[in-house]
Amino acid sequence: MLDPLAVAPAKPAVFIHKLKGRKILGLQRRGKYLIFELDSGDFLVIHLRMTGRLTWLKHSPEGVDRKYLRLLFKFGNRANLAFNDSRRFGRAFILPADAAGAFWNRLGPEPLERSFTSARLGRLLEGSGRPIKSFLLDQSKLAGVGNIYADEALFSAGIHPLRPAGRLSPRETARLSRAIKATLRQAIALKGSSVGTYRDARGARGGFQDTFKVHRREGEPCPRCRTPVQKIRVGGRGTCFCPSCQK
DNA sequence: CGTTAGCCCTGCTGGC
């Protein structure tokens, strides 16, 4: 345990006790949470937030990046999993088996699941007066969409980020549901967005940042119509969009 | 209930 904040609000001793000697039976993901299924029935859950980074060291902890190193998980076969996080926003915690159902139920549906259809999105949006951008970032409505992907999906769908969520037409809702799926699929295919320090578990950068159409491109010409990309704040989050293409 | 502002963190950027 190198940084107790990485497991807060749990006590480091309790966290270690619940993990020590356990076997990992499987890996899963839900929303932005990484899930390690333990042989105790509990789950080790890790959220990287913005700057968190997991690195897999297959044979020994040798060569591990000590900078911003918060946690080092040591495996019986001498493999190690390092958790580095410059911003100290990321968290690891033990989710007890009996609390798991309630925990995951707080999250909305997975946009890439077959059951997530345009009609399903329409029902979720129904009656909501908040800006569509805020809605997309709300993990209890939709799981896994972050600021980058919300901006890019809204641009792709041609929808203004401030539009009231419940007032999208069926056609716009269909465009948005397709845009969310396509944006996430492309980002996954390119192994994520390395805006700052993001690296995957093998240390590789993502490639999606090179495809941004509007995100972090304030003042640059819209790739569709050349109108300068605008930046506003929506729900406290920086939001980039094309004022001409997104209505 | 649904929604929102403020807070947590620290590296980086931009203005002076």
Next chain:
DNA sequence: TGCCAGCAGGGCTAAC
């Protein structure tokens, strides 16, 4: 060059 205010962002809590 150096200083420092402000920004970035996901999710939680408190407040409306």
